[in-house]
Amino acid sequence: MSTSPKPQGYSVHQNPSQKYLFRRLRKSGAKLILKSGDLRLEPREAKITPKLVAFDVDGTLLRGENICGCIARNIGRTAEMNAFELFRSREEITVGRQTMLEWYSPFSRETLIGYLQDLRLAPGVRRGFARLKEEGIKIALVSITWQFAVDWLAADLGADYESALDGAITVRSGIFGPKIKRPGSGPYLPGFRSTKTLWLR
Incomplete structure (x- = not known):
């Protein structure tokens, strides 16, 4: 049985470690490209989807006053x-x-x-929040202003969590503290740990 000729430089007899590596790369979605006798790797584009996006309030979500x-x-x-x-x-x-x-x-x-x-919202805030919710991404508001004001804004925009200067949570080194308060509800929820992606905006 005849086989099609392999391009110059292609090795049919790869050693076991190469075979294992190539199998793992294929499973990861990476592409192995054979061109001009050269075997090269095209990695799959990484798509990072955050679990939670946190926004500052004054000067970020709000414009002007x-x-x-x-x-x-x-x-x-x-x-x-x-x-x-x-x-x-x-x-x-x-x-x-x-x-x-x-x-x-x-x-x-x-x-x-x-x-x-x-108060005047920045252009596109409501539309942006709607898109995030469609993607299943949680939204938090963080601010050094008054808790009652952030509570109101979070409820108005449909945010999942909020924290103000006199609030129930703190942000330290990119990790939420032990308690997060949901707008309009009494009980506190367990905080997000560093294993979850946190974007501060």
């Missing part, structure tokens, strides 16, 4: 808020946040959330 600035404008505290935005030290920021809480104290949670209706 941030959450604190929006509330300050509605309660007549814009000048003070602009001064607070210049704070850089931890001590100054702590004092500023305590002062803001005093501003908010005469207002109900519902009133403050009502002011947030003025």
Whole structure:
């Protein structure tokens, strides 16, 4: 029985280790290309699908006014808020946040959330979130702003998880802490570990 001639440079008698390697490469989806007597490998394109995508809020999902600035404008505290935005030290920021809480104290949670209706989303946010959900990818919002505001925005956008400065989770070295809170639900959920892909946006 005749066999078709092999191109020059092709070895019919590969050693066992080569045969094993080529079998594994084929199983992985890689292509073995024989060209001009040369055997070369074309690796399969890797497709990384994240399990969770986390977005910052102010300046990322929101454009223009941030959450604190929006509330300050509605309660007549814009000048003070602009001064607070210049704070850089931890001590100054702590004092500023305590002062803001005093501003908010005469207002109900519902009133403050009502002011947030003025916030402007970045173009394509809702469409992008819908695409992620279609792909089965979880969405988280992470921010250093107020928890009640992030809770409201997460519910409005249909995010799966949220965390703010006074929230239930922390982000350390790309890994969520031990507890994650789902918007609108009481119980906490086990956190995502480093074995899951986490993208911060």
